[in-house]
Amino acid sequence: MTSTSAEAVLTAAPRLEPACKSTRSRKTLEPARTLDDLINGLHVIFADDVVDVEEVTHFMESYCAKKNEWETLATFDTHRYTRNLIDSGNGKFNLILLCWGEGHGSSIHDHSDSHCFMKMMDGSLTETKYSWPSEKKKRPMNVTDVTAYEKDHVAYINDSIGLHRVENRSHTNKAVSLHLYSPPFNMCQSFDERSGHKVKCNVTFHTKYGEKGCYKNKCK
Amino acid sequence: MKFLDLTWKGLNELNDEHQSLPTKNSMAYRDKTDAETTAVAVEEIDASHNLISKFHPKFICSFKHLIKLKVCSNCLSEIPAQLSNLTMLKELYVTNNRLTFLPPELCRLQLEVLNLSGNMFKVFPPVLCQMVQLKTLLMGGNGLREIPKHITNLIQLEVLYLGGNAIRFIPNEIGDMLSLNALSLCDNQLTAIPTSFSKLTNLKSLSLHNNVLHYLPREVLSLVSLAELSLRGNPLVARFAHDLAYDPPTLFEIASRSIALSGTNYTTSCLPPQLIQHLNSASKCPNPKCAGVYFEHKYKQIKFVDFCGKYRLPLMQYLCSPECISSGTSSAASSEYETEDEEERSNDIIRRVLLG
Numbered sequence: 001m002t003s004t005s006a007e008a009v010l011t012a013a014p015r016l017e018p019a020c021k022s023t024r025s026r027k028t029l030e031p032a033r034t035l036d037d038l039i040n041g042l043h044v045i046f047a048d049d050v051v052d053v054e055e056v057t058h059f060m061e062s063y064c065a066k067k068n069e070w071e072t073l074a075t076f077d078t079h080r081y082t083r084n085l086i087d088s089g090n091g092k093f094n095l096i097l098l099c100w101g102e103g104h105g106s107s108i109h110d111h112s113d114s115h116c117f118m119k120m121m122d123g124s125l126t127e128t129k130y131s132w133p134s135e136k137k138k139r140p141m142n143v144t145d146v147t148a149y150e151k152d153h154v155a156y157i158n159d160s161i162g163l164h165r166v167e168n169r170s171h172t173n174k175a176v177s178l179h180l181y182s183p184p185f186n187m188c189q190s191f192d193e194r195s196g197h198k199v200k201c202n203v204t205f206h207t208k209y210g211e212k213g214c215y216k217n218k219c220k
Numbered sequence: 221m222k223f224l225d226l227t228w229k230g231l232n233e234l235n236d237e238h239q240s241l242p243t244k245n246s247m248a249y250r251d252k253t254d255a256e257t258t259a260v261a262v263e264e265i266d267a268s269h270n271l272i273s274k275f276h277p278k279f280i281c282s283f284k285h286l287i288k289l290k291v292c293s294n295c296l297s298e299i300p301a302q303l304s305n306l307t308m309l310k311e312l313y314v315t316n317n318r319l320t321f322l323p324p325e326l327c328r329l330q331l332e333v334l335n336l337s338g339n340m341f342k343v344f345p346p347v348l349c350q351m352v353q354l355k356t357l358l359m360g361g362n363g364l365r366e367i368p369k370h371i372t373n374l375i376q377l378e379v380l381y382l383g384g385n386a387i388r389f390i391p392n393e394i395g396d397m398l399s400l401n402a403l404s405l406c407d408n409q410l411t412a413i414p415t416s417f418s419k420l421t422n423l424k425s426l427s428l429h430n431n432v433l434h435y436l437p438r439e440v441l442s443l444v445s446l447a448e449l450s451l452r453g454n455p456l457v458a459r460f461a462h463d464l465a466y467d468p469p470t471l472f473e474i475a476s477r478s479i480a481l482s483g484t485n486y487t488t489s490c491l492p493p494q495l496i497q498h499l500n501s502a503s504k505c506p507n508p509k510c511a512g513v514y515f516e517h518k519y520k521q522i523k524f525v526d527f528c529g530k531y532r533l534p535l536m537q538y539l540c541s542p543e544c545i546s547s548g549t550s551s552a553a554s555s556e557y558e559t560e561d562e563e564e565r566s567n568d569i570i571r572r573v574l575l576g
Contacts, residue, residue, distance in 0.1 A: 078379055078402045079425035079448045102337070102360055103383045103406050103427055105450065165452075171360030171384035171407065172315045172338035192531040193452060199531070 029055075031062035035069040039087050039095065046092040046182065053156060056117055056180070060154045065121040065178075073210055074099045074176055081106065081168075082206035086178075093182035096205070100125065100175040105167025108141065108193055110159050112185040118155040123168060123175030125149050130163045133196025141193050149177075163191060226267040234267055234291070235276030259283050268292040268313075275300050284308070292316050292335075301325040314339070315358075322347050337361050337381065349373045360384045360404070369393045383407050383427060392416040406430055406450065418442035429453050435522055435534035438506070449528040457534045460522035469517040476502070477540075480513045505540035512540035521545050 029045070032038035041059055045051060073086050074097060081104040087095035100123070108130055118125075129145040144162055148169075149155055157164055168175040189198045206212065226234075259282040272294040286306050290313040299314065301323040309329050316338040322345040330353045337360040348357065349370040356379040364385040371377075372393045380397075383406040390405070395416025403420070404427035411432045417423075418439035423446055430453035440446075469477075479486065480502045488496060502513040518538035525535050539545055 102358070102381060103404055103429075103450075105429070105452070171381070194456065194458065195531060197531045199529075 029059060032059065033063070034066075035063070038063045042087075042093065042095065042180065043089065046089055051182070053115065057154045057156055060117055060119045060178075060180070061152060063119070064152055065119075067122065070097060070121055070176065070178075073097050073207075075207055075212065076101055076174060077206065080104055083204070084210075085205045085208040086210075088184065089180075089182070091184070093180050094184040096179045096181070097121070098177045098179055099206075100168035100177070102171050102174065103168065106165055108163050108165045108191040110163050110189045110191075111157065111181070112188050113159055114181050114183050114185050115158050116156065117180040118149070118157075118166070119178040119180075120149050120151050120153045121176040121178055122151060123173045124151075124170060125166050125175050125177055126169050127155055127157075128165045128167075129157070129161070130165070130191070130193075132163060133191065133198075138195040138197065141191065141196050165193075222262045223264045223266070224262050226265060226270070228269045229267075231267065231270040231272055233274045233276055234272055234279045236278030236282050260285055262286060264288040266290040268294070270294050272296060275303065277302055280305050287311065289313070299323060299326065304328040321345060327351050332356065334358070337384075344368050344371075346370075352376065355379065357381070367391055367394065372396045375399065378402065380404070390414055395419045398422060401425070401445070403427070413437055413440070415439045421445060424448065426450075435536040438523070438535040438537035440535065441525070441527065443528075446528050449530060451530065451533070457522060460534065473515055473517040476515050477513055481511070503538070505544055506537050507539055507544040510540060510544050512544070514538065514540040519545055 029041055030037075032041050038060065042056070045056060045059065073084055075082055075084060076099045078101065081098055081100040084097040084099065085094060086097050089095060108128075118127075126146065126148045128143055129147075130141045131144050133139065133141050141163075147155070166177075186203050187200060188203055190201050191198045262283050263285060265283065265286060265288070268290050269292070272291060273296060277300075280300070280302050283306070285308050287308055288311040289306070289309060292313050292315040294317055296314060296317040296319060298319065299322060302325075303309075303312075304323075304325040306329065310331060311333040312329075312331055313333075313335040315335050319336065319339040320341060321343075322336075324347050327347050327350040329351075331351055332353055333356040334348075334351070334354060335356075335358040337358045339362055341359065341362040341364055344359075344364055344367060346368070348354070349368060350373065352373055352375060354374050355376055357374070357377060358379070358381040360381050361384040364382065364387055367382065367387060367390060369391045371391075374397065376399055377397055378399055379402040380400060381402075381404045383404045385408055387405065387408040387410065390410065390413065392414045393416075394400075394403075395414060396419065398419060399422060400420055401422050401424045403423060403425070406427040407430045409432055410428070411434075413428070413433065413436055415437045416439075417437070419442075421442065421444055423443050425448035426440075426443070426446060427448075427450045429450040433451070433454040434457050436451075476499060479499060486496065486499060491499075498515065502515060503518075505512040505514060518540065519542055520536060521539050521544075522534045522536045524532040527533050527535070
């Protein structure tokens with residue numbers, strides 16, 4: 001189950017290069033059988049200057065997630081969900097494994113003009129989409145969509161579609177999701193549902209490439 | 221650590237057939253060592269995702285040194301009392317089963333981690349309040365209606381997960397669980413948070429989303445360790461209109477306040493015990509400019525305060541008199557109104573009332 005922007009080509013992101021014909025045929029990519037296949041395939045896709053949202057979505061869906069391939073990269077925290085950087089895509093994208101404990105959820109946030117793909121690896125996550133709040137008046141934010149994503153589904157969002165909150169609504173199961181952000185970003189905005197009030201926050205990582213660091217000022 | 225993987229095997233029961241364990245080269249073992257594996261050496265078993273409805277007694281006798289046992293997503297409607305013979309067991313996970321009660325013998329175990337989420341507990345099992353070694357207790361997604369006061373016996377409890385139940389009321393005694401660092405009460409039916417929460421200074425995360433809270437007690441500002449607070453899905457008030465038509469306090473209240481403030485000595489020789497108890501129950505007015513006290517008669521005030529990364533949370537406190545409401549403290553980040561619009565609207569109402 002995916003939601004794509006009206007345009008198939010990523011021309012909306014201002015930081016990408018202007019469109020030019022892709023030299024790689026879309027049909028050369030095999031479905032990803034392992035996580036390594038997935039990462040390598042994404043490197044190939046993003047080597048082009050022009051990337052097709054549907055192609056990325058379809059390719060990420062093709063991978064049937066296997067726990068033994070990602071569990072050494074997953075670290076859970078009692079108090080909140082964690083972000084674990086697993087690949088930085090030669091600067092073109094970040095691939096991040098998010099680990100959600102029972103009941104953990106994010107704030108309502110935007111994506112800094114980048115493209116966000118979310119691939120479910122384990123458990124289930126619920127995405128609530130919101131429209132951008134008014135700049136002038138403080139009002140409760142409007143919900144535009146609520147969707148539950150199960151294992152191997154891929155969701156897509158960018159700022160022109162709207163904002164979203166992602167949460168693990170399960171009280172019994174953890175959830176794990178793989179996020180691809182292109183271009184990578186380290187700052188986003190977090191919104192208060194009751195008023196539309198926004199704050200800037202830093203995007204930080206709990207671990208990078210499987211190693212734990214000390215990261216403060218985490219984005220909610 | 222010797223680990224036995226029995227997940228997804230279509231098992232109907234856990235029995236001693238598993239004494240005939242796979243060899244050291246088997247895929248069931250993650251820890252490939254040269255030591256010969258026997259049941260006695262196994263320290264961790266995961267038998268989740270089967271159809272297990274019972275434990276064979278011989279299973280328990282075989283795996284004497286078990287430290288961690290997972291039997292999640294099975295068909296268990298009870299945990300056998302004999303499980304208490306696994307004297308080294310420290311962690312027990314029985315999520316997504318059909319449990320409705322726990323055997324009292326379970327308190328013989330020195331469990332530190334117990335996960336009972338996704339079962340059918342309507343009543344908090346009494347034996348849990350005796351398991352004083354518990355550090356982590358997860359009871360999410362059951363049908364619990366109440367939390368017993370005796371939960372405070374769990375003096376080492378650090379993580380308490382009670383999300384997804386039908387809890388309406390939190391006992392004040394929860395405030396005495398000073399070792400708590402993670403408390404989850406999301407997806408319940410709470411209408412209030414007790415002021416005793418102010419004592420939980422080790423609390424790093426407090427999950428309250430999807431309840432029926434209109435405000436939080438101002439005492440939450442004492443939670444100095446709090447880094448994560450969830451409040452979405454609560455009907456938090458957006459504005460607070462002072463009730464301008466105040467009921468006057470009773471003569472009893474005025475007399476009680478008079479005695480409390482004058483410093484008059486009172487002893488059992490001059491007053492009956494019920495009055496002594498009443499006079500001892502005086503609450504100090506939180507307004508720092510006021511030295512007053514109140515008993516039953518109090519005035520609600522809500523201020524909107526930025527707290528724990530959240531924008532303008534309605535925090536409530538009781539004050540002793542209407543005068544304290546207008547002269548109460550106001551920190552730089554708080555105001556009585558969520559927005560300038562609200563403030564203007566409220567001033568409008570006051571003007572209309574005063575002018576008749």
